[in-house]
Amino acid sequence: MSTQIIGEKVNVILASKTPVSLSWRGRDYKITKIGLHHNLYEGKTLIHIFSVLSGTLFLKLKFNTKNLEWTLLEIYDEKF
Amino acid sequence: MMRNFNKSKPLVVHLDINSCFATIEQQANPLLRGKPIVVAAYNFPGGCILTASIEAKKLGIKTGMRVKDGKLICPKLIVLIPDPNKYRVVHKKLYNLLSKFSEKVIPKSIDEFVFKLINPNTYFFVIKEIKKRIKLEIGEWITVSVGISTNRYLAKVAASLIKPDGLVEINKDNYQLVFSKLKLTDLTGIKKRNEGRLKSVGIKTVLDFYESPIWKLKLAFGGITGLYWHTRLHGYEVDDFESKRCMFGNSYAPPFDKSNMPLEILSKLCQKTGFRLRKANLKANGIHLALEARDGNFWHMGKKISKELFESGDIYKEAVKLLILSPIKTSFKNIAVSVFDLTEKSILQLEIFDDVLRKEDLSKSLDKINEKWGNFYIHPARMIKIKESIKDRISFGSLDQIY
Numbered sequence: 001m002s003t004q005i006i007g008e009k010v011n012v013i014l015a016s017k018t019p020v021s022l023s024w025r026g027r028d029y030k031i032t033k034i035g036l037h038h039n040l041y042e043g044k045t046l047i048h049i050f051s052v053l054s055g056t057l058f059l060k061l062k063f064n065t066k067n068l069e070w071t072l073l074e075i076y077d078e079k080f
Numbered sequence: 081m082m083r084n085f086n087k088s089k090p091l092v093v094h095l096d097i098n099s100c101f102a103t104i105e106q107q108a109n110p111l112l113r114g115k116p117i118v119v120a121a122y123n124f125p126g127g128c129i130l131t132a133s134i135e136a137k138k139l140g141i142k143t144g145m146r147v148k149d150g151k152l153i154c155p156k157l158i159v160l161i162p163d164p165n166k167y168r169v170v171h172k173k174l175y176n177l178l179s180k181f182s183e184k185v186i187p188k189s190i191d192e193f194v195f196k197l198i199n200p201n202t203y204f205f206v207i208k209e210i211k212k213r214i215k216l217e218i219g220e221w222i223t224v225s226v227g228i229s230t231n232r233y234l235a236k237v238a239a240s241l242i243k244p245d246g247l248v249e250i251n252k253d254n255y256q257l258v259f260s261k262l263k264l265t266d267l268t269g270i271k272k273r274n275e276g277r278l279k280s281v282g283i284k285t286v287l288d289f290y291e292s293p294i295w296k297l298k299l300a301f302g303g304i305t306g307l308y309w310h311t312r313l314h315g316y317e318v319d320d321f322e323s324k325r326c327m328f329g330n331s332y333a334p335p336f337d338k339s340n341m342p343l344e345i346l347s348k349l350c351q352k353t354g355f356r357l358r359k360a361n362l363k364a365n366g367i368h369l370a371l372e373a374r375d376g377n378f379w380h381m382g383k384k385i386s387k388e389l390f391e392s393g394d395i396y397k398e399a400v401k402l403l404i405l406s407p408i409k410t411s412f413k414n415i416a417v418s419v420f421d422l423t424e425k426s427i428l429q430l431e432i433f434d435d436v437l438r439k440e441d442l443s444k445s446l447d448k449i450n451e452k453w454g455n456f457y458i459h460p461a462r463m464i465k466i467k468e469s470i471k472d473r474i475s476f477g478s479l480d481q482i483y
Binding site: 043051 | 170
């Protein structure tokens with residue numbers, strides 16, 4: 001049971017400015033809960049971080065407002 | 081002189097987030113809720129626990145313990161490292177929320193706020209509303225303990241009485257009951273030494289402390305401090321002042337593989353210190369270096385200098401001069417640099433051999449580049465090996481990186 005650092009680009013579908021599902025490694029994950037949304041600056045670039053749940057999988061997503069890219073930063077699964 | 085408890089309505093509120101860092105981590109990751117978790121400086125056996133979750137605290141795990149000691153108590157303890165940005169955002173959200181209820185909200189630390197309510201008749205409902213809105217607007221897992229009284233000190237004491245999710249009032253009608261249930265060391269600011277001072281003059285309980293005349297407290301604490309304690313315990317304000325920043329500094333506890341790189345570490349610490357100093361538009365005329373070796377030896381030295389320090393390179397040069405004088409040369413456990421004797425940077429003293437204005441322009445330009453492209457985008461070559469090592473931290477009581 002530990003956090004795995006991923007750092008891979010993913011596709012995310014938004015509704016009302018919040019992520020509702022994402023595609024990662026050819027699989028779709030429905031977001032069931034948003035734990036926390038916070039933001040930070042990398043230099044002058046605004047970054048949004050979404051800490052979300054997809055069933056029993058925790059995912060940390062990063063959205064770069066400059067290049068509009070989504071990155072899956074880390075995952076955490078109770079089963080492993 | 082004996083006086084009675086302050087008869088005015090209790091309107092001073094102290095609010096603190098329960099198990100702040102751990103609770104925020106549990107808010108972010110719902111899978112961690114209800115489990116014993118800690119946020120530690122490092123996820124090593126020797127890492128210091130900064131915050132334990134409410135579940136971990138129930139098992140006896142406390143702030144300040146080592147990770148290995150926490151794991152001895154609970155082998156399944158989940159250890160996380162701090163994510164300061166997350167905590168700053170929650171702090172700001174809470175500040176904004178509280179500002180809707182009070183004209184002046186004073187953040188005391190990353191997880192503590194003091195504010196004054198206006199209407200004496202609705203304050204209990206207002207606090208309940210604040211608690212409800214924290215759950216709705218910030219996070220449903222985040223709980224706060226709230227203390228209400230006639231001064232800041234007693235409000236803080238009240239906030240510490242019921243955790244988590246407490247709401248306690250100390251007023252003219254219940255102060256005796258509250259004080260009778262407390263030990264001296266339950267009071268903020270009274271630990272073993274002060275308890276010893278009080279016992280030396282025959283004060284054994286909080287009620288004794290409250291009822292003691294000023295002369296006795298002056299005898300116990302020596303001077304005006306006794307009067308301050310008397311005033312605080314009687315519900316009158318003595319802590320309502322803006323503290324002035326008198327130093328800026330950074331410290332780093334290097335892991336084993338970096339414990340013999342004092343110059344590299346100093347370089348990065350001085351860069352951070354210089355950047356924060358310039359951001360506050362200050363200059364310094366004093367520098368202090370503290371070194372702790374792995375064998376337990378400790379050495380520190382501070383000196384005042386005629387040169388005005390604001391540029392990171394100058395701070396580094398002065399720190400190295402102190403380092404040369406140190407008897408500790410290898411195996412560093414902790415290195416701390418700070419600058420003191422601060423004044424406004426608006427007027428700089430020109431020097432004969434050094435172009436101060438040019439140096440200031442260069443610092444401003446470098447700061448702008450680093451602000452735009454990220455911290456340490458341009459940095460001295462000496463700190464390359466250590467660039468990623470000294471992590472962003474929230475120091476206790478410091479809020480200069482938030483406001």
